[in-house]
Amino acid sequence: MSTYSIQTERLNLWYGDFQALINVSVDVVDGIITSLIGPSGCGKTTLLRSFNRVNERYGNVTTTGEIKVLGKNIYDPDVSLPELRKSVGMVFQRPNPLPISVYENVVFGLRVHSSRTSLKKSESDEIVEKSLREVFLWDDLKDKLKVRATTLQLEQQQKLCIARLLPLKPQVILMDEPCSALDAEATRAVEELMVSLVGRYTILIVTHNMAQARRVSKECIFMLLGEIMEHSRTKDLFITPQNPKTAEYIEGRYG
Amino acid sequence: MINRSRLESVTERIIEGIIRFCGFSAILFVFGIFFFVFREGSGFLFSGLDIGQFLTSPEWFPTSVSNKRYGVLALLAGTASVTALSMAIAVPFGLGAAIFVSEFCGPKLKETFKIVIELLAAIPSVVWGFIGLTVMNGVIIDLFDAPIGLTVLNGGIILALMSVPIIVSIGEDALKAVPDSYREAAEALGATRWQVIYRVLLPAGKNGLLAAVLLGIGRAVGETMAVLMATGHSVQFPSNILDSVRTLTATIAAELGEAPVGSDHYQVLFIIGILLFTITFIVNLASDLVVKGIRNK
Numbered sequence: 440m441s442t443y444s445i446q447t448e449r450l451n452l453w454y455g456d457f458q459a460l461i462n463v464s465v466d467v468v469d470g471i472i473t474s475l476i477g478p479s480g481c482g483k484t485t486l487l488r489s490f491n492r493v494n495e496r497y498g499n500v501t502t503t504g505e506i507k508v509l510g511k512n513i514y515d516p517d518v519s520l521p522e523l524r525k526s527v528g529m530v531f532q533r534p535n536p537l538p539i540s541v542y543e544n545v546v547f548g549l550r551v552h553s554s555r556t557s558l559k560k561s562e563s564d565e566i567v568e569k570s571l572r573e574v575f576l577w578d579d580l581k582d583k584l585k586v587r588a589t590t591l592q593l594e595q596q597q598k599l600c601i602a603r604l605l606p607l608k609p610q611v612i613l614m615d616e617p618c619s620a621l622d623a624e625a626t627r628a629v630e631e632l633m634v635s636l637v638g639r640y641t642i643l644i645v646t647h648n649m650a651q652a653r654r655v656s657k658e659c660i661f662m663l664l665g666e667i668m669e670h671s672r673t674k675d676l677f678i679t680p681q682n683p684k685t686a687e688y689i690e691g692r693y694g
Numbered sequence: 695m696i697n698r699s700r701l702e703s704v705t706e707r708i709i710e711g712i713i714r715f716c717g718f719s720a721i722l723f724v725f726g727i728f729f730f731v732f733r734e735g736s737g738f739l740f741s742g743l744d745i746g747q748f749l750t751s752p753e754w755f756p757t758s759v760s761n762k763r764y765g766v767l768a769l770l771a772g773t774a775s776v777t778a779l780s781m782a783i784a785v786p787f788g789l790g791a792a793i794f795v796s797e798f799c800g801p802k803l804k805e806t807f808k809i810v811i812e813l814l815a816a817i818p819s820v821v822w823g824f825i826g827l828t829v830m831n832g833v834i835i836d837l838f839d840a841p842i843g844l845t846v847l848n849g850g851i852i853l854a855l856m857s858v859p860i861i862v863s864i865g866e867d868a869l870k871a872v873p874d875s876y877r878e879a880a881e882a883l884g885a886t887r888w889q890v891i892y893r894v895l896l897p898a899g900k901n902g903l904l905a906a907v908l909l910g911i912g913r914a915v916g917e918t919m920a921v922l923m924a925t926g927h928s929v930q931f932p933s934n935i936l937d938s939v940r941t942l943t944a945t946i947a948a949e950l951g952e953a954p955v956g957s958d959h960y961q962v963l964f965i966i967g968i969l970l971f972t973i974t975f976i977v978n979l980a981s982d983l984v985v986k987g988i989r990n991k
Contacts, residue, residue, distance in 0.1 A: 523884075531879070536879070537879060547885075550893070
């Protein structure tokens, strides 16, 4: 039996009067890639963004139900947002490295989460090298650590955005269409990177690209109009969909 | 018909000409002002005035019968001390307010704040002078047991109040220009609000914030009426903030009406004008270069 990183129980979410998520109950399996697919506006990004509560930035959000990350309800009053976001990292649609050096981007999370003096130069050097190696950037960037991260190529920026999560040792990485701003070659490179992270991290990826979902994910969740239609192994979902709506979507009848 | 009518193309040209003139007139006026100020002062500037003494002597006795001396060092010190004190107050307050308005305010409160700040910027400087002369004067005498309240402190506070609106509105623009994706990225990494501000927003917006400060300095250096009324108008090196001083601008405003046209005294006042022009030009140029630096990045 597999264990779950994220479990939601009858989750409802409103933006003002608009209900974006309806009775979502889902279990995300530990250590694999799960993809979230569905037409635009179906609530998949909203669902993703509620797992580290960044959707609360917009205000005007009401949530009922329960989200458990690693067994802990993240809406409990004693939950600290910085700690939650430390264990649930996020990669955004457009690469968004901070306008500081590559090096400082990688250690940003550590600086935010530790007191000023506790991070030694030798330690942080080591962490930067290790993190950049994990995302296959070390060879390209080892001589460019002082370069402003916003001047890198998009592919490198997006990999860096993944690398900067790693020093915090997150259990879950949320990815919101991480390849939609990238060309085919860069997409392939980022997908390879995702696959290489399997096992160590639970990865949840929102994608518009069904082929991408088939390539990288082991499980797949299909959403429509704020509800979960189907959640099964990716292979099964694409070959023998149980729900006729899923079948129509993956055949491209709408979306 | 492919051809445009004659009338249409003529009006088009006339309108273009008018707009072109409006654009160039700004340059024309700046050069015009510089030219006339320079012409009034140039005679004495090139023959008669000892520039070394002008810039390094604190002795300002333009109306002495036997020994006229034109040294502006004390006036420079007056301008510098009042400006420095006003910036010491206005920069932290202004930047703090800019951060508050841009990052912590709800949209409604933000609107209110912006209106109030614009209102503050619209108060005429002579009204600020009144406040310095009446309210602040009494307060300083009471609080510090000083013989007179028209001092560097008084002028500095008044100038700070006048510079804060500029620093707030330009500083807020600078912070607003920082893409929201940076804030989101930092928050998603677990940064608290304060960490987002000092680790991300301040570095990302530092050029714009510096420009805001420099424009505030420009405002403080050039201000005349309020400082004339609030600083006591006595030519001396201030030894502390409870001394009276006189600034370059106040000297011109106070003495130009009494100096006979064309006299050395009259011309020296214009040379002070050139000096002020140079100072504000350097400050503006610096802030301009800094703002350009933002765009190039």
